[in-house]
Structure formats: structure tokens, C-alpha cells
Amino acid sequence: MEAVLGLMVILLGLSHGVETYCDGRQDGAQCYGALGGTVDIQLMDSTSEIPRYQLLKNLLRILYVREKRILSNTIEYRAVFFPSNGTFRINNLSRNDSGKYTLETFDSDGRMSDMWTLQLFIQAPVTSVLMVSECLSQGERKVSCSSEGGDSPQYSWTLDGRTLTDAEFLSVNNEDNIIILKQHISGHLVCSVKNNVTDVSKEQKISACGVGTYCDGRQDGAQCYGALGGTVDIQLMDSTSEKYRYQLLKNSLIILYVRNKVLYNTIEHRALFFPSNGKFRISNLSRKDSGDYILQTFDSDGKSSGVRTLQLFIQAPVTSVLMVSECQFLGQRRVSCSSEGGDSPQYSWTLDGRTLTDAELSSGNNESNIITLKQHISGDLVCSVRNNVSDVSKEQSICTCDISLPICGLRAVVVIVLLIGISIYFTWKKKKNEKVEASAVPQTEFPENSVLMVEMRSSAT
Incomplete structure (x- = not known):
């Protein structure tokens, strides 16, 4: 009968939801069960050596066992005790099951031999997760994560399988349910929501947001620019x-x-x-949004009171910049700057925060994407690439390309001197060893190939 009851409870528990396990063998243990689910509480290792024991909830006895027989179980319609392994299972958990549970054991004389307590907390499980993202005006992305159900939910984020870094956040942190990502962040974003009884996540593939731009269209003939995939605010x-x-x-x-x-x-x-405020906002811009826009106003009699036109141009924004530099003949340095994306890119260069001068350039100019620097030019070189909707730059620390010393800095000089010193040392060491070996070979008075030795061999034969 007990086995049949146990099987019924197991099946009933599986049909209702989340199952949790708790080791209640240590005094003061904290256990968690899912609302509507099942919890298995390990009360003891074995009951074979314990003549009598009872389980109390908030000082009221709910389970009483004597000589391996269950004499009382006040919630037997949804709970079962397994004497074989000391596990007490409660099914279809409710808020009322939260509380303090005390296990008391007795010896054969009826005296209490031990007592320990545990605390059971019932939490609503997280059932689903919803992610909503939107682009902000400057190309940032705001992502909110909300969960259905779930007591005390905790949030965490990953991007392409790794934890989001502070460099990718514009605000808040990895444990908030609303985050703002910086520009150009893309990949598989996952929001995980968990509590002590469940762990549920939601994945969404996000792309870099388009850049937000602003245009004053209050003047007739205004020219406005919007970023492909981005947002434009037109002041009409x-x-x-x-x-x-x-x-x-x-x-x-x-x-x-x-x-x-x-x-x-x-x-x-x-x-x-x-x-x-008379502002017209267009989001998720496409090439088709380019064109002539006409604003017509009318008075109360329906007569035209004004006409203004503006032209909207949609450009792909510059997303990233790559700089490549190499030393050339006579100590000059060639530097190329290339951009990913970006319609009609324009280039400019600065060195240590100032515009490059003709005296520093061997070829090219400050608006070329490839320049050649003269000898002895060093510092922090920045290539900026921009168009009407974006401005992205790349910085690189460069050093001189001296013919006699093609490596930068004092550290390189020290390394070269050290290498020369090591080379001299090993050359000297090798010559010294050769002299020692030569002095160790015994010198005979008559060399082996001398005329005398040949005659001696002949007489011996």
C-alpha cells in the first residue's frame, strides 16, 4: 500500500511542475520548494537504527513513525515518507508549506536522542522571460528583461556565451533587468532569470543600432542626413x-x-x-527614405499659409576603422587607414592632438587615407573617418623608422646591446674551448704520416 501511495504521489508531483531537493540532515538547513511543485527533503541517512521519530511543522506534528511503521501523516494526500532512504516528499506545494520543520528522534526507552531543524521557503517559479530592445538616439541599445512569475528574481546577461563587460555597458550593470549597451555592440544576447527554484533564459540576436541624427528643417531648402538603419529627428x-x-x-x-x-x-x-514641439521622427531608416519632403500649412479657411521643402539623404555610417603602418626605405613610414561601412567617407589625421603638417608628410595630405611620414616622426597618430552621419577614429602610437635602428625606444637599444654582448660572450667561450681541446691532445715526436713511421711499418712486415 505504501509503495502504491508513493508511486501516486510521484506521478502527481511530476504533473505539477518544478521538483527540488534539499539536504535537511544538518541543523539549521534552508530548503526551497517551487509553488505548485515538489520538494524532496532528506531527513536522515537511514531509519533502521531509530526506533521512533517524528516531524513537526511549527510545533505541530505532521509525521510520526514507530518501529518502521508510519502511524501518522497529516498531509498524506500529497506527501509521502520513504523509510528506506529517509526522504520526505511534499507534492503540490503551497505558501502554507513554508515554515520551520523540526525532526525529533527517540531511543527504545522513549527518551529524545536527537533534534534538528530546517526552514522551508516556498517560491513561485519563473515561468517565462520576455526581452524587449530598442535603439536610442545616439546608437545605443536599451534592452529590458521581464519575467512572468518568480519570487525574488535575479538577472544576469551574456553576449556570445560570455558575461557582458563594463566596456560594453553605457549604464547599470550585469545584474539589472534593464541595460543600455554602447554603440556597435552586436551578437547573441541572453538574459537569464533565476531564483532558488528555477533558472530560465531568453536569447535574442541583436545588431548594432543605427546612429541618431538631428536636422533643422525649418528653413526652406534644408538638407538633412539620416544613418542607414538609424533614426532621424526632423524639426519641422x-x-x-x-x-x-x-x-x-x-x-x-x-x-x-x-x-x-x-x-x-x-x-x-x-x-x-x-x-x-513640431518634431517628426523616422526610425529604422532605409535608402527609400531619401527624397524631397514638402511641408504645407493651411489657415482656418483652408488656404495655404506656407510651403517649405527639405531634402533627406540616407547614408551608411562608418562602423570601424583599421590602421596599418610599415617602415619603408630611407626610414619613412607608410600608414593606411580603411573604414568598414560608411558612404562617402572623409579622412583626417592628427599627431599628438594637432593636425599633421606638410613638413611631416613625405606624400599624401591630411585628407588622404594613405600617407607617408618622413624620418624621425613619432607620437600618437589618429586617423578619423567621418561622413554626415558618423565620426569614428583609430589611434596608434608610432615610432621612428631609423635605418640603423629600426626598433623603437630605449628598451630596444638595451635589447640590441644585450644581444651583441651575448653573441660576443659565446664566441669567446667557443674559442676558449677549442684551445683547451687542442692542448689536451698528446703530441708525438713523429707524426703518423712521416717518412720514418712509414719505414718502421715496412720493416715490421
Whole structure:
């Protein structure tokens, strides 16, 4: 009967949710169970040597065993005790199961032989995780992580299988549920939510956010620039309070129509208009957003009160810069600068914080992507690559390419001197050993190939 009851409880426990295990053999143990789930509490190693024992919850006896027979189990409809291994299983856990549990053992004379306690905490498990990310105005990415259910959730983040570093965070830290990533951060982002009974995670592939730009379109004929994949804020007017009706057209097609409120927005899934400050924001920009935009305003009689145009250009932003330098003949240094992405990139150079001069350049100029520096030029060289929507730079510390000394700095001089000294030492050592070996060979009065030795061999034969 006990085995059948145990099997029923096991099956019932599996059907309800999370199972946890707790070692309650140490006094003062802290155990955790999942709300609606099952907990296995290891009360003792073996019951064979214990004549009588009982388990109390908040001083009320819930289990009583004597001579290996379970005489009382107040929650037997959802709990079972296994005398063979000393495990007490509670199924379908509720908040009421939280509390202090005391195990008391008795000897054959009925005297208490031992007593220890444990504390059981019931927590709601985390059931699911939701991640939401959005690009901010300067190309940062805000990512929020929320969990359904779950008492006392703890958050952690990984990117491509590793913990996020401080260099990748713009604000907050790795244990918050909302983070802001710096520009150009991409990869597989995972938010993990855990508590003492569950550990659930959500993965999302994120890409680098496009750069946010701003354009003042209040002047007729304005030229605006937006970053491919990014966001542009176009200032159409100072205030809309005095404008009775207005509309924005792109290539002669109405995309925004306002009369007291926004009545029409053909790209509302990625564009917003703010009547309070007259700003029109377009997100997730594509090449198709390039074109002529016309703002038309009307008075209360429906007559045109003004027309302004602007032109929007969409450019791919520069995402990274690579610098490569090499020494050339006569001690000159050739430096090339290349950029990843970026429409119409423009280059500029600085050395130690100032613009390179013609006196320092052997070829190229301050706006070329390849330059050649004259002899004896050293310092912190920076190549900046920019277009109308981005500005990225790369710094490299360079040293002189002296013909006689093609390595930088005093440290290199010391190394060379040391190498020369070692070479001289081993050469001297080798010659000394050769002299010692030569002096150790016995010198005969008559060399082996002399005429006398040949005659002696002949007479002997």
C-alpha cells in the first residue's frame, strides 16, 4: 500500500511542475520548494537504527513513525515518507508549506536522542522571460528583461556565451533587468532569470543600432542626413499651436496629415510626430527614405499659409576603422587607414592632438587615407573617418623608422646591446674551448704520416 501511495504521489508531483531537493540532515538547513511543485527533503541517512521519530511543522506534528511503521501523516494526500532512504516528499506545494520543520528522534526507552531543524521557503517559479530592445538616439541599445512569475528574481546577461563587460555597458550593470549597451555592440544576447527554484533564459540576436541624427528643417531648402538603419529627428516647426492644418509630403505623396490631431501617418509603424514641439521622427531608416519632403500649412479657411521643402539623404555610417603602418626605405613610414561601412567617407589625421603638417608628410595630405611620414616622426597618430552621419577614429602610437635602428625606444637599444654582448660572450667561450681541446691532445715526436713511421711499418712486415 505504501509503495502504491508513493508511486501516486510521484506521478502527481511530476504533473505539477518544478521538483527540488534539499539536504535537511544538518541543523539549521534552508530548503526551497517551487509553488505548485515538489520538494524532496532528506531527513536522515537511514531509519533502521531509530526506533521512533517524528516531524513537526511549527510545533505541530505532521509525521510520526514507530518501529518502521508510519502511524501518522497529516498531509498524506500529497506527501509521502520513504523509510528506506529517509526522504520526505511534499507534492503540490503551497505558501502554507513554508515554515520551520523540526525532526525529533527517540531511543527504545522513549527518551529524545536527537533534534534538528530546517526552514522551508516556498517560491513561485519563473515561468517565462520576455526581452524587449530598442535603439536610442545616439546608437545605443536599451534592452529590458521581464519575467512572468518568480519570487525574488535575479538577472544576469551574456553576449556570445560570455558575461557582458563594463566596456560594453553605457549604464547599470550585469545584474539589472534593464541595460543600455554602447554603440556597435552586436551578437547573441541572453538574459537569464533565476531564483532558488528555477533558472530560465531568453536569447535574442541583436545588431548594432543605427546612429541618431538631428536636422533643422525649418528653413526652406534644408538638407538633412539620416544613418542607414538609424533614426532621424526632423524639426519641422517651432510650435503647432498656431497651425490650423498641415501636411507633410514625400515625393508628392502625403505621409502625414494633421488637423488638431494626427489623422494620417502612412509610416506610423516606424515614424512619430510630436505636435508639442513640431518634431517628426523616422526610425529604422532605409535608402527609400531619401527624397524631397514638402511641408504645407493651411489657415482656418483652408488656404495655404506656407510651403517649405527639405531634402533627406540616407547614408551608411562608418562602423570601424583599421590602421596599418610599415617602415619603408630611407626610414619613412607608410600608414593606411580603411573604414568598414560608411558612404562617402572623409579622412583626417592628427599627431599628438594637432593636425599633421606638410613638413611631416613625405606624400599624401591630411585628407588622404594613405600617407607617408618622413624620418624621425613619432607620437600618437589618429586617423578619423567621418561622413554626415558618423565620426569614428583609430589611434596608434608610432615610432621612428631609423635605418640603423629600426626598433623603437630605449628598451630596444638595451635589447640590441644585450644581444651583441651575448653573441660576443659565446664566441669567446667557443674559442676558449677549442684551445683547451687542442692542448689536451698528446703530441708525438713523429707524426703518423712521416717518412720514418712509414719505414718502421715496412720493416715490421
